[in-house]
Amino acid sequence: MTRAATWRTLLLLGAVAALEALCLAGVIDRITMQPPHKILIDLWRLLASGSLNRAIAKTLGNAAAAFAVAMALGVASGLVIHRFRRLRDTLDPLFATYYAIPVFAFYPLLIVLFGLGDAPQIFIGAMLGVVAVIVNTLNGLDRVPRVLLKTARVNRLSPLQTALQVTLPCAAPFILTGAKLAVAYSLIGIIGAEFIMSNGGMGYEISFAYTNFDNATMYPLIVLILLVSITINIVIARWEKRILARRGLA
Amino acid sequence: MRDVPTPLVLLRGGEKVFPPPGPSGRPVHALGPLDLELRRGEFFAVVGPSGCGKSTLLELIAGLSTASRGEVAFEGRPIRGEIPDGVGVVFQEDASFPWLTVRDNIAFGLKRLPLPADEKTRRIERALAMMGLASFAASYPAQLSGGMRQRVCIARTLVTEPKLILLDEPFGALDQQTRLLMGDEVLNLWRKTGATVFLITHALDEAAMLADRIGVMSARPGRLIDVVETGWPRDRDSRIVEEEAFGAITARLWRSLRAESMKSLGHAGAAA
Numbered sequence: 001m002t003r004a005a006t007w008r009t010l011l012l013l014g015a016v017a018a019l020e021a022l023c024l025a026g027v028i029d030r031i032t033m034q035p036p037h038k039i040l041i042d043l044w045r046l047l048a049s050g051s052l053n054r055a056i057a058k059t060l061g062n063a064a065a066a067f068a069v070a071m072a073l074g075v076a077s078g079l080v081i082h083r084f085r086r087l088r089d090t091l092d093p094l095f096a097t098y099y100a101i102p103v104f105a106f107y108p109l110l111i112v113l114f115g116l117g118d119a120p121q122i123f124i125g126a127m128l129g130v131v132a133v134i135v136n137t138l139n140g141l142d143r144v145p146r147v148l149l150k151t152a153r154v155n156r157l158s159p160l161q162t163a164l165q166v167t168l169p170c171a172a173p174f175i176l177t178g179a180k181l182a183v184a185y186s187l188i189g190i191i192g193a194e195f196i197m198s199n200g201g202m203g204y205e206i207s208f209a210y211t212n213f214d215n216a217t218m219y220p221l222i223v224l225i226l227l228v229s230i231t232i233n234i235v236i237a238r239w240e241k242r243i244l245a246r247r248g249l250a
Numbered sequence: 251m252r253d254v255p256t257p258l259v260l261l262r263g264g265e266k267v268f269p270p271p272g273p274s275g276r277p278v279h280a281l282g283p284l285d286l287e288l289r290r291g292e293f294f295a296v297v298g299p300s301g302c303g304k305s306t307l308l309e310l311i312a313g314l315s316t317a318s319r320g321e322v323a324f325e326g327r328p329i330r331g332e333i334p335d336g337v338g339v340v341f342q343e344d345a346s347f348p349w350l351t352v353r354d355n356i357a358f359g360l361k362r363l364p365l366p367a368d369e370k371t372r373r374i375e376r377a378l379a380m381m382g383l384a385s386f387a388a389s390y391p392a393q394l395s396g397g398m399r400q401r402v403c404i405a406r407t408l409v410t411e412p413k414l415i416l417l418d419e420p421f422g423a424l425d426q427q428t429r430l431l432m433g434d435e436v437l438n439l440w441r442k443t444g445a446t447v448f449l450i451t452h453a454l455d456e457a458a459m460l461a462d463r464i465g466v467m468s469a470r471p472g473r474l475i476d477v478v479e480t481g482w483p484r485d486r487d488s489r490i491v492e493e494e495a496f497g498a499i500t501a502r503l504w505r506s507l508r509a510e511s512m513k514s515l516g517h518a519g520a521a522a
């Protein structure tokens with residue numbers, strides 16, 4: 001481990017230990033927060049009992065669907081936008097202001113459009129992530145050396161073959177950066193939507209537990225979401241690092 | 251009418267003018283007008299001062315760019331920006347794919363060819379051995395030196411056995427000894443496949459040793475100011491440097507080039 005990584009770990013462990021101490025000493029009362037060790041025990045109990053399995057499966061399934069849509073749509077749009085200069089010039093400023101839009105404000109409209117099922121939630125998750133994927137894909141495509149494109153032309157590759165065999169592999173590290181953001185945005189979109197208006201899923205359960213002062217359910221669920229998001233992020237980051245190392249860039 | 255075989259490549263009054271880089275810039279007249287004929291099966295080398303338009307000429311012949319004026323024909327058919335089949339190019343810049351191993355890089359061009367799998371494997375193994383890359387087959391380009399990466403690109407082009415091989419300073423990053431040996435390998439392949447080779451080089455001795463004919467280009471905008479026939483037998487190798495004629499050819503190339511090279515360096519009056 002590098003020195004910085006050691007310090008980082010110590011910092012996090014220290015924060016958790018401090019929280020534990022404050023909770024045990026009664027400085028933070030039990031209605032506000034559980035001591036961390038209690039949260040872990042509750043999490044284990046929740047998972048073992050299986051009572052929330054349906055909620056967890058619904059949320060992670062929808063988040064996975066939102067992520068898949070954001071990636072497929074984002075990479076495909078990135079390729080198309082990259083090909084047409086005009087389109088690019090038109091859309092670039094829109095991408096820059098995209099994250100100023102509070103997507104959740106449109107939730108009532110989405111329910112009118114898609115009904116009350118999973119669709120509006122998946123739509124929100126995908127729409128939150130897709131622009132991050134497009135922007136990062138474009139960023140990667142901009143950096144493909146011209147000589148590689150010439151190589152593709154000399155090999156008489158079609159535009160689709162060029163994308164699959166040359167430009168996308170070349171831009172892969174950037175696309176993975178987009179993927180990391182899309183994972184986070186999908187979870188934010190799905191859980192946020194479940195919070196606002198839904199009758200299932202982890203977001204719904206958290207909000208339900210909150211209104212019932214059920215800390216033994218609320219905190220373990222929050223920690224579970226954190227763990228899922230961080231784990232996926234670490235896996236993608238590892239992958240990214242391996243790709244960069246192959247290219248002598250890490 | 252006499253039966254004159256159509257040349258493989260015919261360039262008539264070929265010129266390339268690049269548009270101005272910005273609103274205040276001027277267009278760059280990079281090449282020509284220039285007439286050039288590549289005969290089927292010949293080894294043609296081009297020498298010329300830096301920036302005279304050699305790479306630009308190569309891209310016109312490859313069909314990678316379109317002439318601003320004049321015509322380029324491949325096997326008698328005009329090409330306008332589309333790549334004819336059977337053309338292989340080794341670019342001046344490193345064009346290896348950093349995400350593929352050396353072996354997969356070399357296999358890249360073979361994928362689209364309708365050849366039996368064992369023939370593809372045979373060609374790849376032979377190319378790896380020929381370019382001295384056998385023990386690096388599983389390495390990634392980033393782990394190789396610049397010269398080795400260039401050899402990966404040469405191998406990737408040669409395995410497809412193109413009719414016309416265009417090489418843009420392929421040995422630029424190699425030491426003199428390796429350069430001679432690589433030259434021998436290219437000669438071998440040229441003899442064996444009957445391909446036509448167009449080689450850009452800045453090394454006069456390399457041009458004199460490898461080529462049947464050598465085109466000498468002027469400073470930018472590049473035109474052909476001399477074409478030297480070497481008269482070497484088809485069955486030749488790097489030992490040709492011991493021949494008396496070799497020295498004479500190199501000397502003639504240098505005579506034609508000296509003034510042009512100074513021009514391109516901006517020594518305007520030095521030619522006198």
Ligand SMILES: Nc1ncnc2c1ncn2[C@@H]1O[C@H](COP(=O)(O)OP(=O)(O)OP(=O)(O)O)[C@@H](O)[C@H]1O
Nearest residue numbers: 268278280299300301302303304305306307342470
């Ligand atoms: N895409 C382009 N746009 C504008 N100008 C260009 C472009 N490509 C080349 N040029 C210009 O055309 C001229 C010839 O370039 P070219 O690369 O053909 O020279 P070269 O003879 O291959 O040089 P070198 O020996 O250094 O490789 C140069 O002045 C260069 O700046």
Ligand SMILES: [Mg+2]
Nearest residue numbers: 304305342418
């Ligand atoms: Mg050049």
